[in-house]
Each structure stands twice: as C-alpha cells, then as structure tokens.
Amino acid sequence: MTLLSVETLTARHGLLTALRDVSLSVEAGEVLCLIGANGAGKSTLLRCIAGAHHAATGTVRLHGRDMTALSAFARVRTGIALAPEGRRLFPDMTLRENLMLAAENGRRGDWTLTRVLDAFDALKPLLDQPAGGFSGGQRQAAAIGRALMANPDLLLLDEVSLGLSPAAVEGVYASLAQVRGGGKMGMIVVEQDLTRALSFADRVICLSEGEAVLEGRPADLTRAAITRAYFGLSQGEVTHV
Amino acid sequence: MSESLLNALVQGVLLGGYYAIVAAGLSLMFGVVRFINLAHGDLLVLGAMLALIAVEALGWPVWLAVATVIPLMAALGWALQRLMFERALAAGPLLPILVTLGLGATLQNGMFGLFGSNTRSLGAHIGDLSWSGWSLPGGLRVGTLPVLTFTLAIAVLGLMHLMLRRTPLGRAIRATAQDPGAAELSGVDARRVHRAAAAIAFALAALGGVLLAMRAQVTPFAGPPQLIFAFEAVVIGGIGSLWGTLIGGIVLGLAQTLGGTISAQVSLLAGHLVLLAVLGWRVLRDEAAARGGWIALMRVKGPSHD
C-alpha cells in the first residue's frame, strides 16, 4: 500500500494561495525531494502533511488512513514526523531532553537514543548541553534526530542544507544516507541545493507558485527541464518524464 | 528599634515562602498556558473555604481536609481549563482576561452568598501551631507556622523543580512553554499539558489558601489582594522563573513587613511600589535598549511621535 498519498491539496496564508491542487504520493522506503524557488510552497506542503498548517481543501492519507482532521501531535503518533524550518529546538532544554521529549510523546520503535547518536556522531558530546547554544549543523542534526526519536513511518525534513556550512551539509547527508539505509521509512526532503537533491532523491517534484510543475526520477530529468520548471517557465500542466 | 527591624526582616523572609507558593501557580499558568488568571486569588480563597467547611461543619481533622481539598481543586483546575479557559484562549488574548475577571467576581459573591461575611480561620483548629514559636537571642521571635510555611515552600518549589526536570510531564510542560508549535510537532498534546498545568496551579492555590487560613482570617473577598501579591512576586522575581518566585516573594514579604513597622497602610503600599519600580525599571531598560543605550534615552524626550 502507498505510504502517503496527498490529494488535491490547497492551502492559503490569509488571502494568498500557497498551494494549489497539489497531489503526490510516497512509497515506503522512498525518498522524495521537493525542489523549487523560494515561496513555491515547499514548506507549506510539508507543514500541511504534518498537520502544522491547516489545508483549505484536499486530503492527506497515511497507510490509506485519512489524516486530514488530525492535529499535528496526533499525526506524530500515527507516524508522521517533521523536522521543521528553523529547526525549532527547545533552547532551554538539553539535547537529551529534546530527544527524550519526542520519544516519550511519539511512537515506540527502533529509533532509540543510542541509534540516533550512532547515526549523528557529532551529537554525542552535546548530549547534556542546552540546545540554545548549538551551531547550525548541530541544530539541524538535533532536529532530525528529534524527529527520528518519534519513530515515524514518514520523515519530513524542511530546508536540510539552508544556512549550513558545506562541511556541515556533508555531515548531515552522510548521516541521512545511513538513516535511509534502514529501508521502510519514507522521506520527503526539501532541498534548495539542486545537485544535492538530485543525487539523494529517488524521485523529485518541483513546485512553482504553489503547483507541482515537474515530477520524475533524477535520471530521467534533464537539467534544462528542471531549470524551466524551477523558474516557472513551463506553467500549466505537470510534465511527467 | 533595631530589634523590631530585625524581627521584621525575619518575618518578611518567612512570609516570602507563602507568596512563593501562591505565585508559583500563577507563574506556571502564565508561562505555560500564556494567560494571567485573574481569579487565582479567589480560587485560593475557595480552597480555604472548602477546607474550613470540612473542618468546621463536617468535623474533619485538618490534615484530612487539606488532603481532600488539594486534589479536589486540582480536578477543578483541569475541568475549568477544559471547559472554560480553552474556549477563551481560542478566541484571542483579550478573552481569558475578561473571563477570569468575571469568574473572580462570580466566586467572591457566590462564596459571600453561601458563607456570609463572617471571617473564618483554621487557627483555632491547629492546636499550638498557630502561636508557638522559638525565642532566639537578641529578642528575636520566630513562629512555628511561618517556619513551617517557608519550609513547605522550599519543598514545593523543589518538587516542582524535579517534576519539571525529571518527568515526561515536566519536559512536555517546558517544551510547550518554550515553543507550543514545536512541542506539537514532537507529539505533545498541548491541550493536555495546559490542563495539567492548570491542575497544578489550582492545587498550589488551594495549598496557599489553607496556609492563609491557618495564619489569618479569611473572607470571601480576600482573594483580589492575594492575586495582586502573587503577581507582584512573579514580576519582581522575573516572569517564568520558578525559583525567581521565591526571591520575588521574599522581596515582597520584606517590603511589606518593613513597611508594616510604620503602619498597616504603608505595608501594602510598599509592596505595590516595589512592583511598580520593577516594572518601571524594565520599561526604561527596554526603551533604552531600543534606542541605543541610556545616554540616547536621556537626550530624547518621550517616545517617537509626530
């Protein structure tokens, strides 16, 4: 069965329509990268799936079950976890507490403190320090670790490399490669760095002005097609390649 | 002269323990649920009244009355959060203030209608606790009850500290206080956390009420001053800080007992003035920071208006 299916999702910020009739699906074990310019609606899409933003119309299903009416915390407990934009760690709590919080309120499963620390080596020495003092890379690793502690079936990662040094990006993606090695967890990753997205993803969707304008496997997409979609040059129909 | 001053200092510090207990509940609601419960003082009096009924009308021993009233008030906190405050919070930041102000007036007059204006006290039911004490060298006298209250305050704050640091509920409370949205994304049900916080706050108010009834007379209209004192302790000690409420309570207690050496009127006024001074200092500091330092503030008169 399809892990996640999103059907004709429309979302607004006040009068502004941020997403228009977006549909997509993710299979278990699949990594989907969302690309697109700033303001294309990538973060809003993730927030709608996680339940942090209320969609105006459309449905979100996990394992075929309708999630649309559930609030964010209830979706965590059914298997969706989001590492949000801006990381949103709890600055006055230690890393350990940040991670334990998700474990205590999320689902039981394979992802434990030890396993998260194994995947994100750099976090080990920080365990008992308050998260408020972390560097950008450390915060991103901690946020992803926190999402994993809830043992999701679907992991949503917003703006993975935004604001990170090249070395930190390298580190985070090395860890993510290990995370996806696990197998049955699906992932949706918002990534600004096109090269990085194409090398990491099983499938890519490009959003432009709130609409999905291009979808395909990285190997099947040409640079030119992506660039056109990225800048909204091929408006209208979704191009399936 | 110096003897009474020393006595006032000691009494002030001990009084601070009582204020800390009342303030801790108010602070928890303010920090976690994000509104100031204007009925906090009246709920404190409700707790005291319930204990008084249990002791005077039903003949229960004091310990049993206290052990019943505190969980009862906690349950009331849970219920009111769920049925009343949640609704008010959903309608914007103004409404909780309006609702709790109305609730306070309702409680005061309801208790007055039920129990009349007679002042009541648990003092007669706690044996020699209400008057016993120790005479120390230098003419110093410390009552058993104030010392007990202060010790209890330390114990309560210590327990709350441990609860917030060491338990899953405590972590959920802190996370919700820091970033409710992120807490939800970690699976925390903010509404349940808010209800738990309200239950704790009401229990603390009830404990404060019982302690107040032990050392003083309680009337149905005794609540508002208690709310003001609690608010003063919270602001003086720094909003959102647990141990800060103890410091704030002690400063308030000191201001009141020192003012009390002049007159009862000055005692209350002194506490209020300390609060206004702290608020004024904070406003000036923020204003100075926003305009690039104190010197800049001195030069510019008034805020920028055309």
Place this chain on the structure above:
Amino acid sequence: MTEPHLLPMPKGDRRLILSAGALLILLALLPLVAPAQAIDKLTQLGIYVLLAVMWNLLAGYAGLVSVGQQAFVGLGGYAMVRLVEAGLGPFPALVLAPFLVALVAWPLAWFVLRLRLGEFAIAMWVIAEVFRGLVMFDPLVQGETGTSVLALNAIDADTRRLAIYLLSLVAASAALAGSFVLLRGRLGAEAQAIRDDEEAAASVGVSTFRVKRLIFVAAAAGCALAGTLWLASAITFQPRTGFGIQWTVFMLFMVLTGGLGTFLGPVVGAVLLMGLQEAFGDFGAWYLFGVGALSVAFALALPGGLVGLWSARRGREPLSMRRRLSAGEG
C-alpha cells in the same frame, strides 16, 4: 478602475442617529413630568453608559483590558473633594476634576502602555490600589472613613437633582458623540488597523503608542467624570467604594453583554445592567454573582454580545465603525 472610496453612511444608521437625537430631547424634557426617583435612576444610567463607553474604547477599540479603571473613578471623586475644599463651587469642581485626572493619566500612559497585555491589566489594578492608599493618607479623607462634599447640601435638593441629571445626560451623550467622531475619523481607522494587525499598522507609519495614549487618557477623564457625577449624587466619598474593583466588574459586564468593540454595545449593556439592578439588586451578593456569571457566559458563548447577535441576524452592525471600501474585494 474606479478609485476606492468609503461607502456613505447606511440609511438605517442615519435614522438611528435622528431617533437618538429625538430621544435626547425627550430625556432633557423628562424632569418636567417624571418623579424624582425616576430621574435618579436615569442619572445612574447615564453614569453607567459613560463608564461602559470608556471601557469599550479601551478594550474594544484599543485592545487594552484594564482591571484598574476604578483608579480614575476614585481619583476623579477625590479631586472634586479637594477642589471643593479649596473653595471652588461643587459643579465647577465636578467639571474641572476630570481634566486634572487626565493630567495624571498622560504621563502614566507612557509607562503602562509599554507593558504586555496581562501585565497592563493587573498593573492598572495595582495603580488603583496605590492611589487608594495615597488618598487615605490625606487627613481630609481620614483613612477608610471618607468625607462628604457638604457644599452640595447647601443647594436645594430638586435643583441639585436636576443639575446632576442634566450633567449626566450631557456626559453620556457627549461620550457617545465624542467617540463617534473620534472613531469615524483618522483615529478610528488607525485603531482598527492596530486591532487587525499591530505590526502591520506600525510598519505603515501608524504610531500605535499615540493612538493608544489618546484613548487611554480620554477613558481616564471619562471615568473620572463618572466618579465626580457619582460623588455629586452620593455626596460621600469613601476610598473603598471610590477605588473599588466593582466599577471595573460593572464595566466588564456592560461591554461584554452589549458587545465588545461595537458602538452601541455599551448602551445596550448599561440598560441591561440597570434593568437587572432594578429587578434583582435586592438580592445583594447573589445579584453580583449573577452579574459575574453572565459576563463569563457572554464572553464564552456570545463574545459579540447582544449587538453582535443582532448584527449577525441582520447581516450588518448598526453604527459600525468598521470601514468598508466600495471598490476592491472585502
């Protein structure tokens, strides 16, 4: 594309204003026929309307919930006591005292308007308590005992009643007319912008502080006037009643039941409070219990109050201060 412009006032509103004018004339002539007791009640109603309009200006239009408006009610009464003591006639003192209170409120605004929402609410309460405490030091007031404006007794009772009645009528209608002009003008638009989105309003150059201070000072003076009118009819000034929290509880009730942030809400609420007081006032504490409980019930179940309910039925708020543009989408 046409220039967007403000819609003209709806017909219903014009009729409402005309009938309000007619009612005013009738009320002014009423003492010719009505018994003294009725005149006293209407005086009280006028004071209630004045208070409710002031609190609605604060909470409904400037977003400032003050639990300490009794500070200005009490201070108004005290200023009048002092002015009379200084040799002024009671009626000149009654009118002058609110201006003195406004002079106190002006610098106070600089401080309190910088506090956060809930802090402002309680800080105002504490300030009321401080005023009360300070006033009680005045040997003239003698602590809790209070004092009487004996100069009022020198005036013939009927003349006094008539004068106070007409003054409270003028005060209530002036408060309504004044806030109407104020809210229909630039200030109203700015207050609306602040209420809708304070940051956005500030970013387009609306000085939120200036707007709030104007409303704060006006409300202080209005409450002070209510205090002096009250004192003129009660004669005795006691710190406990003058600075009592019950003033704010009544204002809360009137504004919530009538309709927070609606222009006519305070009037409706004042009439309701007066009616309840007449019907159940003898029940004392239980009447006040009902006032509190009704406030809570309205806040939770009907936050728009009676005027809000009426507007929802009719699809339009009478005498709305919300601006509507004729062009562009709403």
